[in-house]
Amino acid sequence: MEAFFVFLFIFFPGVAASVYYLKIKKKTLASVEFPAFIVVFSFLIFLCNLAFQYFRGFSHQEVFNQGFFSIQYTGKYLFLSLIFSLLLPHVVCLLSYFDVSFDKFFSRFREARKSGPKK
Amino acid sequence: MGFLQKMSFPQLVKSVLALFFLVFLFFSGSQVVSEDEMVPIWNIRSLIQQIQVQGQKEAFLLEEISSGGYSWENPLVVLDPYGVSPLSALIFFSSEQPIRVSLQLPGKNGGQDVVFSSNAFSEEHLLPVFGLFPGETNHLLLQGISQSGEKWEKEIQIPTESLSGKLENLLLSVSQGDPSRIQEGFNFLFEDDPKVAFDENGEIRWVLALPTLQPVLYDTRNGKKWFCTGNYHFGDVIIWEVSLLGRISRVYYSPYGVHHDFAFLENGNLVLLGSENGPTIEDLVYEIDVDTGEIVFELDMKTVLDPAREAPGSFPRDWLHLNALEVVSGENSLILSARHQSALIKMGYPSGEIEWILGFPEGWDNSLASKLLTPTGDDFEWPFTQHSPQILPDWDRKPNTMDLMVFDNGYGRFHRHFDEREEKKLLENPWREYSRVVHYRVDEQERTVEQVWQFGKGDLELFSDSRGDGNVLENGNVLSAFNVSNRPYTGVFLEIAPESNEVVWQVEWGNDVYCIERLPLYGSFDAVFSLGDPVDNFIPEEVIGKYVQE
Numbered sequence: 177m178e179a180f181f182v183f184l185f186i187f188f189p190g191v192a193a194s195v196y197y198l199k200i201k202k203k204t205l206a207s208v209e210f211p212a213f214i215v216v217f218s219f220l221i222f223l224c225n226l227a228f229q230y231f232r233g234f235s236h237q238e239v240f241n242q243g244f245f246s247i248q249y250t251g252k253y254l255f256l257s258l259i260f261s262l263l264l265p266h267v268v269c270l271l272s273y274f275d276v277s278f279d280k281f282f283s284r285f286r287e288a289r290k291s292g293p294k295k
Numbered sequence: 296m297g298f299l300q301k302m303s304f305p306q307l308v309k310s311v312l313a314l315f316f317l318v319f320l321f322f323s324g325s326q327v328v329s330e331d332e333m334v335p336i337w338n339i340r341s342l343i344q345q346i347q348v349q350g351q352k353e354a355f356l357l358e359e360i361s362s363g364g365y366s367w368e369n370p371l372v373v374l375d376p377y378g379v380s381p382l383s384a385l386i387f388f389s390s391e392q393p394i395r396v397s398l399q400l401p402g403k404n405g406g407q408d409v410v411f412s413s414n415a416f417s418e419e420h421l422l423p424v425f426g427l428f429p430g431e432t433n434h435l436l437l438q439g440i441s442q443s444g445e446k447w448e449k450e451i452q453i454p455t456e457s458l459s460g461k462l463e464n465l466l467l468s469v470s471q472g473d474p475s476r477i478q479e480g481f482n483f484l485f486e487d488d489p490k491v492a493f494d495e496n497g498e499i500r501w502v503l504a505l506p507t508l509q510p511v512l513y514d515t516r517n518g519k520k521w522f523c524t525g526n527y528h529f530g531d532v533i534i535w536e537v538s539l540l541g542r543i544s545r546v547y548y549s550p551y552g553v554h555h556d557f558a559f560l561e562n563g564n565l566v567l568l569g570s571e572n573g574p575t576i577e578d579l580v581y582e583i584d585v586d587t588g589e590i591v592f593e594l595d596m597k598t599v600l601d602p603a604r605e606a607p608g609s610f611p612r613d614w615l616h617l618n619a620l621e622v623v624s625g626e627n628s629l630i631l632s633a634r635h636q637s638a639l640i641k642m643g644y645p646s647g648e649i650e651w652i653l654g655f656p657e658g659w660d661n662s663l664a665s666k667l668l669t670p671t672g673d674d675f676e677w678p679f680t681q682h683s684p685q686i687l688p689d690w691d692r693k694p695n696t697m698d699l700m701v702f703d704n705g706y707g708r709f710h711r712h713f714d715e716r717e718e719k720k721l722l723e724n725p726w727r728e729y730s731r732v733v734h735y736r737v738d739e740q741e742r743t744v745e746q747v748w749q750f751g752k753g754d755l756e757l758f759s760d761s762r763g764d765g766n767v768l769e770n771g772n773v774l775s776a777f778n779v780s781n782r783p784y785t786g787v788f789l790e791i792a793p794e795s796n797e798v799v800w801q802v803e804w805g806n807d808v809y810c811i812e813r814l815p816l817y818g819s820f821d822a823v824f825s826l827g828d829p830v831d832n833f834i835p836e837e838v839i840g841k842y843v844q845e
Contacts, residue, residue, distance in 0.1 A: 266313030
């Protein structure tokens with residue numbers, strides 16, 4: 177049950193954001209970067225949630241208390257995560273045209289895989 | 296532009312808008328009020344509304360009573376007349392001649408009876424009924440006696456509803472030995488949720504459904520009960536007197552919050568622990584004039600102690616963590632419990648002069664180190680992160696000594712520099728920490744302290760890293776509350792016979808616990824009752840306006 181909540185909390189918004197990002201970039205879900213995007217977006221959304229609570233005082237105390245998994249907190253977290261999973265893919269999309277490009281980063285892996293193991 | 300060639304214009308617009316919206320989300324407008332901050336607002340609002348509702352309910356009751364239709368044969372019985380105390384009732388009737396009335400509610404399973412007798416002969420009788428059993432029809436025995444000695448007796452049936460929600464599953468287990476060794480009375484718990492009193496069998500017999508802080512139920516010698524509602528730290532707080540029936544009679548206001556305790560000074564004023572609006576919390580002692588409701592004195596403890604001293608649990612913002620105070624009778628001084636300095640401090644009041652410090656000796660600056668008490672005797676241990684000191688009567692009949700009962704949490708006893716990251720380890724108790732109820736004797740002339748008695752040492756199951764209580768009862772037993780750490784939401788209440796350290800009564804409770812008091816249901820304040828008296832309300836109009844929209 178707890179694992180399900182962790183998934184819901186951390187990875188589900190990341191999965192949603194990754195699917196949306198790939199849609200914006202007109203790539204299929206079969207893309208090799210998909211799992212990596214899930215991890216990256218999950219982390220970014222979690223970070224944004226913490227930052228939001230820090231800057232706006234939104235349930236800031238509950239994060240560190242036993243009330244972390246209260247129904248209210250879960251609801252608020254998921255609502256915020258939904259907003260972030262819609263915004264962040266667009267922001268990442270914008271960033272991807274600068275040198276902090278994910279695509280560029282992952283393309284190195286693709287090229288490395290194509291060229292085979294180092295000798 | 297190469298930039299635009301890579302990205303379509305609509306997508307560029309979307310991305311830029313998303314970025315702006317993200318920044319806007321973080322930095323626009325004021326802070327969103329968190330749930331933690333909303334709770335005091337909701338609670339103060341509902342308390343102020345309750346005072347208004349109370350007036351309306353009393354007006355209705357007075358109108359009903361004045362209809363004149365209620366007699367010994369046909370009394371008016373109102374269960375929970377104020378809507379906040381579901382196991383209490385009010386009985387009214389008139390008699391043709393002056394009679395004295397008593398009522399009796401028999402206990403169950405060998406439990407004590409609830410008995411109340413009015414003191415005076417009267418023709419009008421307004422009787423509060425406390426201690427009803429939940430979820431059943433209570434058979435109350437009403438007796439009347441005339442001045443000539445003529446007696447009447449009748450049974451009144453009062454059905455009550457079952458307890459629901461959290462109240463249903465609070466009692467986990469109860470065990471008791473010889474009932475004659477247990478101090479009579481009901482066990483009042485000072486939690487914010489729920490506020491209850493239960494009998495020796497663990498059955499809940501009183502509930503107060505009004506929002507409060509914890510623990511701050513203060514029972515005065517005449518049985519007056521006081522609670523606080525609002526903020527622990529800097530912020531609005533309402534301090535109010537209430538009867539067990541739920542009738543609020545006096546109300547005060549403070550902007551400094553109340554952190555866990557207050558008391559009455561010998562001049563009748565209230566002295567409270569709170570926080571200023573500053574970088575630190577829980578380090579303010581302040582006084583409210585009970586005749587005007589004004590704050591007449593404030594003492595910032597940073598000016599009398601050393602905020603830089605490190606002790607278990609302390610951090611710059613909460614360096615002191617005052618959690619209890621006791622007024623020393625006949626002296627202008629207070630005993631303060633400073634959890635995050637692991638020290639009990641006797642301080643002149645209002646002078647702020649430190650008289651002595653009962654605490655482990657490391658880290659005090661030179662001026663304060665000279666105030667430390669020197670331990671004497673065998674088996675002495677300092678208190679760590681303690682709670683709930685109680686000044687005992689003159690135990691040894693020596694005027695220069697003071698006896699104190701303290702709940703020594705022992706958190707940090709073996710690791711003085713506690714780190715939040717070690718929370719999980721603490722629950723496993725790798726340091727084999729233990730909590731104790733300790734009786735210390737301070738020789739104020741010799742400036743020494745000895746340990747007279749203790750209970751709990753070495754019992755890891757009872758380790759309570761925060762909160763707890765220990766009180767000496769009338770029969771000499773010690774009633775204690777252990778907020779056990781290794782089982783979440785569980786407390787253990789023990790009545791201990793100190794001569795043998797034998798546990799004569801034990802209750803396991805399915806909730807966090809803090810303070811416990813063994814009190815009679817009928818204090819003199821609760822027994823004398825009148826309807827329609829005005830509430831002494833010292834909350835400023837602007838504060839009421841802030842919380843309640845007309």
